[in-house]
Amino acid sequence: MIQQSDVMAxxxxxxxxxxxxxxxxxxxxxxxxxxxxxxxxxxxxLQLYQAGDLxxxxxxxxxxxxxxxKGSPWVKEFATIGLLEGVQNVWANSNVDPDRFxxxxxxxxxRWWVGLNKFWSGQAPLVRADG
Numbered sequence: 001m002i003q004q005s006d007v008m009a010x011x012x013x014x015x016x017x018x019x020x021x022x023x024x025x026x027x028x029x030x031x032x033x034x035x036x037x038x039x040x041x042x043x044x045x046l047q048l049y050q051a052g053d054l055x056x057x058x059x060x061x062x063x064x065x066x067x068x069x070k071g072s073p074w075v076k077e078f079a080t081i082g083l084l085e086g087v088q089n090v091w092a093n094s095n096v097d098p099d100r101f102x103x104x105x106x107x108x109x110x111r112w113w114v115g116l117n118k119f120w121s122g123q124a125p126l127v128r129a130d131g
Contacts, residue, residue, distance in 0.1 A: 015048065038086045067083075080116065101113075
């Protein structure tokens, strides 16, 4: 089972270009504030998308799927709220359709993405995997 302490190593392995930003995060926050790191990671993913680095985004999608499938309850929640919601917010605030990230997600991550959308649109009272 993937634990909280394993999350960022898995993500940095998928997107090695984030390693410097992760090192800076560690200097500032230590291992705390992983949700802040999730938003920083979402910004990095946007840069990768805008640069056309789709191969790294595919690797990240596999890593996020692994977090959803093999993670502890905390890790699964982080994969949804810290990462997927981070992508939705960061990309939308940068005028990039966040749904473009869907192409990189596995089936379980896709279900959580849909669940987030239903929650934020008022179609569901809480975030849960859907569709």
